[in-house]
Amino acid sequence: MDQRIITMNKTTFHHENGEGDIDNFAIARALSFLKADLIDLNGMEKATELMFNYGYQLGVSDAQRMREKYIDIQDILKQGPTLHCKKGHIKGSIFEGYIEFYGDKSVKTVYGTGTWLHSYEAKVHLDCFGQSDVPVCHTLMGFATGYMSTVFQFEVKVIEKTCVARGDENCKWDIYTVNHLPDEPNELSENQAAFDLVELGNIQSKMIQAVIDGATVEDILKEAEITFGRTFLVEDIFYNFAHSTNLSERDRQSIEKDMRIYDQNERNQLGMYFFERRQQLSFTKKVLKLENHVRLTNTIVSKNKVVAYLSMISMHPKTFTAYDYLILSKMTNVISVLLMTNAILEKSLAKDESTFTNEILHQELTDKNQILSRSRFFEVDIKQSYTVAILRWSKNIDKIQNEIESFIRRHLKKHRILISLKEQELVILLFHSLKDHSLIQNIFSHLRAALIGQFPKHPVQIVTAILDIAFWRQVLTIMKQPLLWFPAPTHQ
Structure with a gap:
């Protein structure tokens, strides 16, 4: 099969800010504060994962729109940096590399190197935490990975090699091919259809916008239940209902009855210091088969303490699948951020309330x-x-x-x-x-x-x-x- 190679010479992209970009820059500023709080509350590793996933889904969404608008792959690639700039993540970029095609015009391999100009993530990290030991532009890497992988229908990897937040002169990155992502269905497609990964990613992408727009945890749970056909429940550390949708009063009472018994048994096992010990009992994807329901449960952790539980609920006997585990894992990320953001807002309101109360007293x-x-x-x-x-x-x-x-x-x-x-x-x-x-x-x-x-x-x-x-x-x-x-x- 004949092959051809397209070389992309070094090209610099800049974007002049327009009125239509104001909202995007506001979101980028909000993201900067959110990332700082995520690192402070949940640690660098969790914050990195969440921001990469957010950027990835933004990239996937933009690339899908560009594939509908343009035919030539080079035209689609040229739109990527412009879209990235419009989001307020960077002010420009430099890229060069090559794409190797098969004779049928499908992509065989990709390699390139680029530079992000004026990364907002690098600036936020320096402002909030000082110089880093490692590159920190996780949203940018996520966007580039999601965009390029969707364009090429290849899994590509984007790695930031140098970073302004690390003290380097520029934020430079490499992109290279990992595995092909076939357009044709495979043997897992029927199972995967039950929870379209793009839809799951879209929920994560909407997370920041939902926070900005004031959406509640119930709004997110309702959207997730419509998308995945599962019932979710958020409980506090005492297994009290905190957030839920799609549960009848009868089901709710049955669940509460089960959890009162479970809670008391766990307290008996943990002893007098059950609360402090329960805060340290972090776990993932734990299956509980109780008298009236079965659940798949994750802990939600903040500052290395368990603060809540997110569960996938079934009122009938059920064996949870690997896909249920994946859904719960992703939803835990979403709910963790929403609860953390709500906690930040509540903390700010509580501070104002405390000030007002003291002024009265x-x-x-x-x-x-x-x-x-x-x-x-x-x-x-x-x-x-x-x-x-x-x-x-x-x-x-x-x-x-x-x-x-x-x-x-x-x-x-x-x-x-x-x-x-x-x-x-x-x-x-x-x-x-x-x-x-x-x-x-x-x-x-x-x-x-x-x-x-x-x-x-x-x-x-x-x-x-x-x-x-x-x-x-x-x-x-x-x-x-x-x-x-x-x-x-x-x-x-």
Whole structure:
């Protein structure tokens, strides 16, 4: 069979920014902050995988559109750098190499070398973490790999050889052939059709945009269930429902019943320090066959601690396939990022809420209209009576502070509250119109019992005082004369 080689001489691509690129550059900036947070929370390895996969699916999507628009492979290749620049990832690129074809015009081998000009990833890494020991442009490598592999219908490998973030002069990379990717179906195609990998990649690609647009975890789970025909469930570290879709109330109750039994058995096995030990029990693709359902489960880990579980659920006997494992693995990446991003937003909101609460308690706000305006932002009616509760721990709670606050918010989700946390104390302002003081006492009695049940090694004391808005300036004085006192049990 005759062969021919096309040589691509060194070519420099630049792109002048247009009005239509503003959104893409905003996304690139958002990506830069997200990657920094991913590295901080989940470590370099997980952040690298997620950003490479994101870039890869962007490349695949763009290449598919260009294959529909252009016939000549060289024309398609020329569009790649321009599309890459428009996304705000780079400001230009240099490329040279060759493509070897078979006589039927199919590609045999590819080799090339290029340079990315002004990589946003390199800049972000230097700004946030300083100089790196290794190249860091993972989104860029992912985009180039996905784009080129789709264009050539070959699996190609793109490796960054030098990087500005490593102290090198430029971000240079090589591309070369790995394996051919046939267009024709193979024996696995029927199975693979159940979860089109392109669709799976598209979900990952939509992840960043979904975060920017404010999509919820439920939105992502619903899209995944439509695409894959599977039911997903996210639970917190106590196996409480956190996020789910497509579950009937009856199924939900059956699952909760199973998990209460499983949770208690695991607590008995782990002993008094079950919470701390459970945080360290990271696992992947664990199958649980319980009385009412079967599940394939992954842990979601942040800062080397288990913070949640993502499960694929079946209410009927089922043997999970290798493809189920792959789906769950990819979905774990997506949900991990969404939960992490939500946690960042919640942390920022919690900081604002804590500041506002402290300003009230320390009489630092004097403008009534400002108080009312800011209270509306936190969806509380400061004109109502409210109860101030001070929760105190004798032991350090720094390591489980976030879990305790999240647990309290879930427990009091039917009430409007403000929370401020400082050192070993947590202050809750609970707004209500209750006249019966015993009802307030019951709310905090149940809260304390629930906290001791979930965190038995961290007994808590609760001091409460009921206040009226007319006396908000006297909060600190009244707090020193508590109306209710729930001491820690003596045997703790």
